[in-house]
Amino acid sequence: MATPNLSAETPLLEDTVDGAVDYEGLPVNRSSSGGWRSASFIIGVEVAERFAYYGIGSNLISYLTGPLGQSTATAAENVNAWSGTASLLPLVGAFVADSYLGRYRTIVIASLLYILGLGLLTLSAVLPSLNPSYCQDTNRTTPCSPPQFQVILFFFSLYLVAVGQGGHKPCVQAFGADQFDGHDPVECKAKSSFFNWWYFSLCAVSRGMKKAHLQELVTVFVAAAKNWRTTPLAIAIEEEARGTLPHQGSHQFSFLNKALLAPDGSKEHGKVCSISEVEEAKAVLRLVPIWATSLVYAIVFAQSSTFFTKQGVTMDRSIGSGFDIPAASLQSFISLSIVLFIPIYDRIFVPLARTITRKPAGITMLQRIGTGMFLSVLSMVIAALVEWKRLETALEYGLVDIPKATIPMGVWWLVPQYVLFGVADVFTMVGLQEFFYDQVPNELRSMGLSLYLSIFGVGSFLSSFLISAIEKATGGDGRDSWFADNLNRAHLDYYYWLLAGLSAVELAAFVYLAKSYIYNRGSTI
Incomplete structure (x- = not known):
């Protein structure tokens, strides 16, 4: 037959x-x-x-x-x-x-x-x-x-x-x-x-x-x-x-769903969770340290659209004869650096790193996030040095008490810190997205990405709180605060040094946690 x-x-x-x-x-x-x-x-x-x-x-x-x-x-x-x-x-x-x-x-x-x-x-x-x-x-x-x-x-x-x-x-x-x-x-x-x-x-x-x-x-x-x-x-x-x-x-978010409702919609008390449900809960909780050590990065991320722009307003923004570029337009360097660097990262850096590490993504997700955090520290150091130079120039030309005067210092001094912000985003932002997607069970991946989004929401609130606290601590009694309306008497350089220090502490804590982190089985790392 x-x-x-x-x-x-x-x-x-x-x-x-x-x-x-x-x-x-x-x-x-x-x-x-x-x-x-x-x-x-x-x-x-x-x-x-x-x-x-x-x-x-x-x-x-x-x-x-x-x-x-x-x-x-x-x-x-x-x-x-x-x-x-x-x-x-x-x-x-x-x-x-x-x-x-x-x-x-x-x-x-x-x-x-x-x-x-x-x-x-x-x-x-x-x-x-x-x-x-x-x-x-x-x-x-x-x-x-x-x-x-x-x-x-x-x-x-x-x-x-x-x-x-x-x-x-x-x-x-x-x-x-x-x-x-x-x-x-x-x-x-x-x-x-x-x-x-x-x-x-x-x-x-x-x-x-x-x-x-x-x-x-x-x-x-x-x-x-x-x-x-x-x-x-x-x-x-x-x-x-x-x-x-x-x-x-x-699939359902079973461990949380069971904790809230019984099949008939009533509350359940004392019901024992299965092993898989316990593992789901542990998968979310083990991300909390990485989430927490990423908050300072989110605080730094919030500065590019606020104080960086205020610095640019006081500087020489002329191009050619009689044309001044808007200070806010410098934010385009962040997006431009991202758009230019991502193809380089994906088509050149990853294949080269892959030949050395034998990892599908070239480097691990946590290594990628940490690299961006380091670049973030570097960007704040450069921002502090540029602001110090701007204040020195204002003092040299007698413009400290003339807040609306244009300081004879090209606005292009700010470009490096914007570009570093963009390159740091390629590492940290994209790395966080992939990490919070990959390191949770299939059933929880939407929740994982929402946790990533919440980093920057909480970071924005923390940035507002930090600025308010510093304003109260450094101002009053006739003193100019770090964020005085007259930027020539303010000290944004001190604030940038503070953020650089906090970012360095964050990076150290992140590296310590990353060394002991164990990736999920089957992770793309």
Whole structure:
């Protein structure tokens, strides 16, 4: 009797990806699903989402003080409240994804909420009451106050966008990395490379959106409202609904879920967790020391858009004859250095390091994070030296008590610290993303990435607290504080030296913890 040709009737077992299913819950084949084809699409979706988010965030205060007629102080409070809420909501979104819905469904639902928020935001912006012709008094010098309903609709739409972002942000990056099988040698390398190109794409779009204007943003929103199916975010929902992207099985955040609710929804007390649930809890808790020793880096990260810019305002910013570049434009050197260095890191540094260390990613994730922390220390040392030089120049030319005078010192002195910031981000920021994704169980990867995001949210709050404490300690009784309005009598150099010292202590603690850290089995390290 002839032997049946089983290979012609059944798919090759080695082509099946363990632990991954398609939208119907069926196993997926490596040759027809996932990989860079799906991951590139997901990166494009995130670029579209960041385009919308940065467009709102970069222009929100101008819109609040303009068409909505709010005072600068009130508008600033509203911006801070919205951005703070948007930074914390990913923790909620990750919990919902890992506990109940799974990343796939959470992305789809959050994206729908996101698009609804953008549509309503467009509606609130184009209502007739915000049109200049709505004002009957043509001699008015202040903006017309819109009706209360319109203000409510605007803020409802704004926070609906934050809710959508809270579910979308922690899940979509994990979903993109899920397109690669960490147990396959080739895809393991691609997964590590994915985080580099993810950050490259986001930095490229953020650099462009910092120059955006609200009118252009509203135009985009209006176009989206007329034909929502043409937006990249909407296309992503449609493609995901068709099941073209593979995704991990819909596991639950079991140890936390069990601690909260019984199957019937009632509270459970005294129920013993299984071994796997205990391991899930331990996997999250063991990340806490790394999380804590990354907070100072987040504090330093917050300085580039504040005090660096204030320094630049006082310096010679002329180019050619009669043209001064905006001080804030120097922040572009951070994004530019990231965009230029990531290809060098991914295509040159990693292959060279791989030949020496025999590791798929060239160096371990913790080594990558630590390298960025060292560069962060170096950037603050350079910032302190440049500020000392700026103060000496002001003293030499008798400009200490003339705060609005331009100090004869080129603003290009600030470029090295900006560039080092960008290169440090390539190491630490991307390293943290990969670390908090890779070092938690598959079921908790959205929660892992939300923990990474929370580092910079908490770091921003700590930066504000530190500045407030120093202001009180060094000012008062007629003394000029380190942050005096007259920057020529302030001492930002002292503050930078303090941050450099704190960063050095952080780096030492991080290295100590990293030496004793044991990576998960199967980690891409």
